[in-house]
Amino acid sequence: MSDTPKHVTYEDAGVDTAEGGRAVDAIKQMVAATNRPEVIGGIGGFGGLFSAAALKDMEDPILISGTDGVGTKLVLAQLLDRHETVGQDLVAMCVNDILASGAEPLFFLDYVAIGHIEAGHMAKIVKGVADGCKLAGCALVGGEMAEHPGVMRPDDYDLAGFTVGVVDRPKMLDPANVRPGDVILGLPSSGVHSNGYSLVRKVIGVDGIVPGTPEAEAKRAELEAPRDELAGMSLADALLAPTRIYVKPVLEVLRGAAAGKVHAIAHITGGGITENLNRALAGDVDAVVDRQVDGSFGWDVPPVISYICREAGLTPNEACKTFNMGVGLCLTCAPEDEATVRTALEAAGERPFRVGACVEGSGKVVYADER
Secondary structure (H helix, E strand, O other): OOOOOOOHHHHHOOOOOHHHHHHHHHHHHHHHHOOOOOOOOOOOOOEEEEEEHHHHHHOOOEEEEEEEOEEEEEHHHHHHHOOHHHHHHHHHHHHHHOOOOOOOOEEEEEEEEEEOOOOHHHHHHHHHHHHHHHHOOEEEEEEEEEEOOOEOOOOOOEEEEEEEEEEEEOOOHHHHHOOOOOOOEEOOOOOOOOOOOOHHHHHHHEEEEEOOOOHHHHHHHHHHEEEEEHOOOOOOHHHOOOOOOOHHHHHHHHOOOOOOOEEEEEEEEOOOOOOOHHHHHHOEEEEEEEEEOOOEEOOOHHHHHHHHHHHHHHOHHHHOOOOOOOOEEEEEEOOOHHHHHHHHHHHHOOOOEEEEEEOOOOOOOEEEEOO
16 A cells, blocks of 8 residues: 555645745845836736837847856855855856847846745845846846755755847947957956856865755855955855946947947856857957966956965966956957047946957967967
C-alpha cells in the first residue's frame, strides 16, 4: 500500500501561493514607479503592455533585445544577506548590452527562481530591479516569481532578466564603421560589476559555505571588516557594489553634441577587455590597449580588482581576460572627434579616459606592452 496521504495541498508540497500574492502586493508601487508614458495597465495580467506609437516617428525603427543574469555574485548576496543591489546588476547587464548598438531600453522583465518565497525578501530583490530600471529609463512591465521547493534551498535564488530597446537604423552603431586611427575612450566601472565571481569566490574562500551556519557567520564577519588595501572599504561592500548603468549619459551624448561621432561601443563584461572590446571592431582593425610593461594602465583600476588579481596570482593577460580592469564601457571615435566626445561625456557627468587606439589588423585586442 502507498504511504502517500489522500489529501495533499500545494502548500503541503512546499509552495505558498498566499505568500506569493503578498510578495506581488509588496512590489506593486516599486514597479509603478518605473512606468513610462507608453506603459498600458500594470502588473498582474498575462502580459506586459507597451505602446509602440512613438516608433512611427523613426525612419526605420529597429528593436533590440537582450537577456542576462547576475551569475554567482548571488552567492555573496546570500551569504551576506544583502539583496537590495543585485537587481540593479541584473538590469545593468541587459541594458548596457543593447546600449552598445545605440539603443534606448524601453521595458524590462525579470524572472526570480527561489526556494521559498517570503514577501519581504522578494521586495528587497525587486527594489533593486526597479532602481536599475529607473537609472536606465526603462519600464518594469512584468516578471515572474517561481518557487522551487526541493530543487533549491529555501534561501537560495537566481535571477534572469530581459529587455527590449529601440534605435533608428540610420543612427545605429556598427563596428564596421571603426577604422585604423580611431581612438578608444573608456568609462570607469564601479568595481568587479557582475563577472568573474566564480574566481572571486575561490579567492575569498566562500565556496561550499551554507548561509546561516556558524561558518557563514564567521566568514561574513571577515568579509565585512574594513581593509587597508581597499582604502578602508570591506570586501563585502566592494564586491557587492552594483554594476554601473551607462544608458542615460551615453544616450545624451549620442543624441547631443557628439551625435554621429561615436562609431562603436563595447560593454566590458564576461571575458574582460580581451573578449569584449573585439566585439566592437571591424574585421580589418585591431585595438591596441595602453597597458604598461608592469601590467598597469593609464587609468585607475578599482582596488578590489587589483586585490583579487593579486591574491589569485593572475598574469596581466589572465586579468584582462577575466575582469573589466576598471573599464565598464568603451566608445570608439575618430581622433578629430575625440575632444568633442570627451567634452560631451564630461557634460553628462562621466569621467572618460584614453584606453587605446585602433590600427590595421584582424579584429583582435592586443596590448601595447606585447607589441
